[in-house]
Each structure stands twice: as C-alpha cells, then as structure tokens.
Amino acid sequence: MKQVPVLWLLWPVLLVLAVFFAAFGYFVADSFLHQIPGTAMMAGPVSLENYRTILGSVLVQRIFVGTLWISCKITLAATLLGYPLAYLLARTASARVRQAILFLLVVTFLSGGITRAYAWMILLGNNGPINRSLRDFGYPPLALLNNETGVLISLVHFVIPFFVLTLFGTIKNIPMALEEAARNLGGRRWRAFTSVTLPLSLPGLVSAMLLTFTVTVSSFLFPLLLGGGRVQMAANLIYDKMENSFDMPVAATISILFLLVSLVPLSAFSLLRMGLGRRFGGTRR
Amino acid sequence: MNSRRGRPVNSRPYALAVPAMAAIISAFLALPVVVIVYYAFSPSGLMVFPPKALTLHWFVNFFASGRFRGALINSLLIAALVTPASLGIAVPTAIALVRRDFAGRGALNALILSPLIIPGVVSGVAFLNFFTWTGVTSGFWRIAIAMMCFTLPFAVRALVATLHGLDGALEEAGRNLGARPWQAFLAITLPQLYPGLLAGGIFVFVEAIDNFSIAVFLTDLRTTTLPVEAYGYIRDFDDPTIAALATILIAQSLILVFILQRFVGMDRFLDLRR
Numbered sequence: 001m002k003q004v005p006v007l008w009l010l011w012p013v014l015l016v017l018a019v020f021f022a023a024f025g026y027f028v029a030d031s032f033l034h035q036i037p038g039t040a041m042m043a044g045p046v047s048l049e050n051y052r053t054i055l056g057s058v059l060v061q062r063i064f065v066g067t068l069w070i071s072c073k074i075t076l077a078a079t080l081l082g083y084p085l086a087y088l089l090a091r092t093a094s095a096r097v098r099q100a101i102l103f104l105l106v107v108t109f110l111s112g113g114i115t116r117a118y119a120w121m122i123l124l125g126n127n128g129p130i131n132r133s134l135r136d137f138g139y140p141p142l143a144l145l146n147n148e149t150g151v152l153i154s155l156v157h158f159v160i161p162f163f164v165l166t167l168f169g170t171i172k173n174i175p176m177a178l179e180e181a182a183r184n185l186g187g188r189r190w191r192a193f194t195s196v197t198l199p200l201s202l203p204g205l206v207s208a209m210l211l212t213f214t215v216t217v218s219s220f221l222f223p224l225l226l227g228g229g230r231v232q233m234a235a236n237l238i239y240d241k242m243e244n245s246f247d248m249p250v251a252a253t254i255s256i257l258f259l260l261v262s263l264v265p266l267s268a269f270s271l272l273r274m275g276l277g278r279r280f281g282g283t284r285r
Numbered sequence: 286m287n288s289r290r291g292r293p294v295n296s297r298p299y300a301l302a303v304p305a306m307a308a309i310i311s312a313f314l315a316l317p318v319v320v321i322v323y324y325a326f327s328p329s330g331l332m333v334f335p336p337k338a339l340t341l342h343w344f345v346n347f348f349a350s351g352r353f354r355g356a357l358i359n360s361l362l363i364a365a366l367v368t369p370a371s372l373g374i375a376v377p378t379a380i381a382l383v384r385r386d387f388a389g390r391g392a393l394n395a396l397i398l399s400p401l402i403i404p405g406v407v408s409g410v411a412f413l414n415f416f417t418w419t420g421v422t423s424g425f426w427r428i429a430i431a432m433m434c435f436t437l438p439f440a441v442r443a444l445v446a447t448l449h450g451l452d453g454a455l456e457e458a459g460r461n462l463g464a465r466p467w468q469a470f471l472a473i474t475l476p477q478l479y480p481g482l483l484a485g486g487i488f489v490f491v492e493a494i495d496n497f498s499i500a501v502f503l504t505d506l507r508t509t510t511l512p513v514e515a516y517g518y519i520r521d522f523d524d525p526t527i528a529a530l531a532t533i534l535i536a537q538s539l540i541l542v543f544i545l546q547r548f549v550g551m552d553r554f555l556d557l558r559r
Contacts, residue, residue, distance in 0.1 A: 003385075003466065004466050006381050006385050006387045008377075009377035009378065009380055009381040009385070010377070010378060010381050010393075012373070012374040012377065012378070013374055013375075013377075013378040013393075013397060013437070013441075016374060016433060016434055016437055017396055017397065019430065019434060020400060020434040021396075022415065023408075023411045023412050023414070023415035023434075024411050026411075026414055026415050026418055027410070027411040027414050027415070030414055040417075081306075081310050081313075082310075084302075084303050084306040084307055084310070085306075085307045085310050085311070087299065087303060088299070088303050088304055088307040089307075091299060092304075097304075099551070100311075101307070101311060102551045102555070103542065103551075104311055104314050104315055105314070106538075106542050106545070106551070106554075107318070107535070107538050107539060107542050108314050108315075108318060109538075110487070110491050110537075110538035110541050110542065111318065111531075111534055111535045111537075111538040112491065112494070112495035112512075112534050112538070113495055113497060113512070114495060114497060114511075114512040114515050114516070114530075114531070114534075115318075115321065115530075115531040115534045115535060116317055116318075118321065118515070118519060118527050118528070118531055119317030119318065119320060119321035119528075119531060120317055121519070122320065122321060122324055122528065123316065123317055123320050129320060157313065157314065157317065160310070160314060161314075165555055168555070169555065189299065189300050190300070193299075214401070214402050217404070218403075218404030218405055218406070218407075218498075220404070220405060220406050220497070220498040221497050221498065221512075221516075224516075225516070225519065234404070235404055235405070235406035235407075235498065238406050238407065238410060239406055239501075242410060242413075242502065248410075248413075248414055248417075251410050252410065252411075252414065255404075255406070255407040255410055255411070256407075258404070258407065259403060259404070259407055262404065263402075266402060
C-alpha cells in the first residue's frame with residue numbers, strides 16, 4: 001500500500017531541531033570570540049583563550065565540583081525517601097492509599113517550580129512557621145534559609161515526584177509471586193526484599209536516579225531563591241556572568257564546559273542502566 | 286491484574302515501617318503546598334495560627350498590579366500558542382518514530398529528547414545569543430520559539446508511548462477498505478491518540494507557564510512572564526502576593542489533575558510520562 005513519504009511527517013520536527021541546534025552552533029562558535037570591553041558585542045580573533053581562562057579558574061572549578069556534589073547528595077536523599085514511597089505505591093492493596101499518594105505526587109509535580117521554591121522560602125524563613133514554633137517553645141531559631149540546608153531540603157522536595165513516578169512502574173511490574181516465593185521459602189521480609197525486589201528494581205532505580213541527577217544538576221531557581229547568594233551552582237554562575245557583565249563569550253564557554261562536565265556522570269549512569277537492562281531485562285523498555 | 290494475585294490475608298509484602306515512612310514523606314510533600322495556600326489568605330503577612338481572620342487582599346493586590354496582569358496574559362498566550370503547536374508537530378513525528386522504519390530513527394529520537402538533559406540556563410543563554418544574531422527582539426516571540434523547542438520532547442514522549450499501545454492494523458484495515466491516508470488517520474488513529482494528546486498537552490502547558498530558567502534571559506522591557514515577574518517581586522518585596530500567585534497555580538494544577546483523572550485515568554497517565 002502506498003504510504004505518505006516519511007519526510008512529510010518529519011519536516012516540522014526537523015525544522016524545530018534545526019532552530020535548536022543552530023542556536024547551539026552559534027553558541028559554540030561565539031565561545032571562541034571575546035567581548036569588546038564595555039559593550040555587549042563580540043569580536044575575534046578566534047582562540048581558545050576563554051577555555052584556558054575558565055578551566056584555570058579556581059572559582060569555576062569549585063562551583064562545578066560543588067554542583068556535582070550537591071547533586072549526588074540530593075540524588076541519594078531522594079533515593080532513601082523515594083524508594084519506600086514508590087514501593088508502597090506499587091504494592092499497596094488499598095486503591096484509596098494509591099490514589100491519595102498519586103494525587104499528592106502529581107499535584108505537587110504540576111504546581112510548578114516557582115510555587116514550591118517560594119513556599120520553602122516562607123516555610124524555612126526566620127519568621128516562618130518552623131522557626132516561630134521553635135521560638136514559642138523557647139528554642140533558638142535554626143538557620144534554614146540562605147544556606148545550603150534550605151537548598152537541599154527544597155530540592156529534595158522538588159525531585160521526589162520525578163523519582164517516585166519513574167521508579168514505581170518498574171516495581172509494579174515485578175511479579176509479587178517472586179517475593180512471596182522467597183518468603184514462603186523461609187526468607188524474612190527484608191531478605192526477600194534485598195535478594196529479590198531490590199535487584200529486580202535496579203534498572204528502574206537507576207533510571208529514577210539518572211532523572212533526579214539531571215534535574216538537580218541543572219537547578220537554578222532553587223539555589224537562587226533559597227541559597228541567599230551563598231550557594232552558587234553552575235547555572236547561577238552562568239546567570240551572574242550574564243547579569244553583571246553581559247559577557248556572552250565567557251558565559252558560552254562556562255555553559256559548554258558545564259554541559260560536558262554534567263554529561264560525564266550522566267553517561268556513566270546510562271551505561272550502568274544499559275548493563276543492568278541486559279542483565280535483568282525485567283523492564284518493559 | 287490485581288484479581289489474579291491471590292495472597293494470604295495475613296502476609297503483607299512489606300513491614301509496617303514502609304507505610305509509616307510513606308506517611309511521613311507524604312506529609313513532607315504536602316507541607317509547602319498547604320502552608321503557602323494558608324499564607325496567601327493571612328492578613329498580616331505573618332503566619333499566625335489559629336487564624337484571626339482571612340483575607341483576599343493579596344489576590345486583589347496581584348490582579349491590581351499592571352505588571353502581574355501583563356505577565357499573566359503573556360504566560361497564558363505563550364502557553365496557548367505553544368501547546369497546540371507542540372502537539373501538532375509531535376503527532377506526525379511520533380507516527381514516523383513508531384510506525385515507520387527509516388535510516389537514523391534511533392538517532393533522531395535521541396536528538397528530539399536531547400533538550401531534556403541540557404540545563405535550562407544553558408539553553409536560555411544559547412537562545413539569547415541566537416536571537417541577538419538573528420535580530421529577533423520581541424520578548425514574546427523569543428520565549429514562544431524557545432518554549433516550542435524545549436517542550437517538544439514532552440509531547441513526543443507522551444505520543445510515542447500512546448502509539449506503542451495502539452494496533453496499527455486498524456488504520457491499515459481502513460486503508461484496505463478504501464480510505465485515503467488522511468481519512469484513515471483522522472477517522473481511526475487521531476481519536477485513539479487522545480490520552481497522549483491530553484497528557485502531553487498538560488506537560489507542555491505547565492512547562493510553558495512555569496519555565497523560569499530559559500524565559501528569564503529572553504524577556505524584554507515590555508514582555509515578562511509570570512515566574513520572571515514573580516522572581517522580581519520576591520527580590521523587592523516581602524508580602525504574600527506571590528503566595529496568592531502560588532495558590533492560583535496550585536488551583537490550576539488541581540484542575541489539570543481532575544481532567545486527567547476524569548479523561549485519562551491516573552495509571553494510564555503515569556505510563557505516558559516515561
């Protein structure tokens with residue numbers, strides 16, 4: 001049967017991709033130029049000067065390493081908090097419990113970043129409900145805002161829906177009979193979990209951690225609002241370069257280097273997931 | 286599926302610690318949402334509990350501000366433009382990716398999804414640079430075009446997942462009975478795609494309204510969006526006006542969840558997310 005040529009179906013998406021990658025082409029090209037001092041304009045000669053300066057900058061190195069480190073901590077925290085929730089969501093016999101948790105996750109998820117970042121600013125602030133209660137009971141207030149604590153708490157909250165919604169499908173697809181068999185053979189619940197459920201859920205777990213890490217490493221709004229200028233993640237550094245000096249070539253250089261740096265752990269995670277997929281092959285994809 | 290899983294009544298598959306932890310984490314999830322809604326109605330800007338009175342003052346304040354009204358209209362217009370455009374491009378793309386075999390299909394899929402792993406700020410600065418070169422000075426169009434590129438993967442992903450679950454033989458049967466390709470598509474495949482269109486459309490809409498990290502670089506003096514305007518306000522003022530905005534966005538999220546539950550079903554929706 002005669003079909004519509006594939007290109008007829010694909011030209012709109014190819015057009016969008018062309019715009020997107022043209023933007024990145026210009027971006028890479030401009031990272032080899034330099035700013036004309038005192039203006040927002042750029043000029044040649046083409047050189048690797050920006051890359052040399054940025055790679056040699058201790059500040060940039062510290063911020064890159066700090067960004068990766070915070071992202072690791074948040075991914076770990078999201079895993080510890082998110083796994084039990086995903087497990088209950090997949091295994092609960094009560095439709096009402098499942099509906100309630102799903103509702104909560106999706107409503108938080110769809111209410112957006114600015115809403116949650118601002119809500120945590122209010123919650124953790126000096127006059128917020130937590131510190132007011134502490135004062136009412138005669139305790140000194142805690143410094144929860146404008147430091148790393150606030151950024152960590154709010155970001156963990158931000159990524160939990162991503163994590164749980166990604167992992168829960170995998171756990172749901174593990175036949176419950178396997179766990180039951182392990183328990184009937186005399187294993188305790190914990191043993192059944194560590195020897196059956198956990199290994200079989202590894203592909204989904206790695207996917208969930210991968211997504212969590214991706215979202216965290218590029219976070220911008222949360223450190224901006226809750227870090228009080230004291231927590232600089234890579235995105236904030238790029239924003240500051242644009243806000244303060246409008247130095248596009250340097251901002252482009254930092255952006256490209258940061259993209260490369262963040263892709264290293266991501267590819268490691270992806271390889272791990274591919275390896276796991278081959279070994280366990282339990283997921284649908 | 287559940288009915289086949291007969292299991293002994295007394296053996297829960299998990300220890301009681303699991304629901305206990307889940308309850309604590311759920312409370313942690315709900316806490317900021319509850320607090321911010323409460324804050325939006327509190328008269329003093331200080332949170333006193335129990336409340337002495339409730340007020341709509343901050344909502345009035347929000348809508349009375351010309352800047353917020355402008356930003357609200359821009360955000361809604363951009364989302365109203367980007368959502369159908371994104372879906373319109375995603376439908377033929379998803380059909381090609383799922384139903385056709387062509388050279389470079391895997392590579393194209395990876396390219397389409399790649400904006401998802403690029404940090405928003407990086408895309409934002411890259412777009413700013415690009416629009417400066419190409420002379421697009423209108424903030425509205427800069428943000429609309431960038432959002433188009435950025436939200437497309439969400440729409441494609443939801444539609445690809447829906448198409449995977451459909452039977453291509455139906456459309457073929459239609460063709461065999463003499464329908465033209467367009468007729469067969471409109472009468473058979475498109476109606477079956479509605480869960481993907483709805484779920485994908487909701488992701489695109491929410492992302493287009495809520496995006497900060499890209500939009501913040503592309504605004505101009507006349508055009509801002511809600512999150513960018515909200516950030517400016519938070520920097521300069523300390524009152525619950527933004528809590529009123531947050532409450533409006535939470536209400537929007539509740540409406541979207543209701544639509545999803547009613548027309549797609551939550552479980553189905555989650556399958557389309559991945």
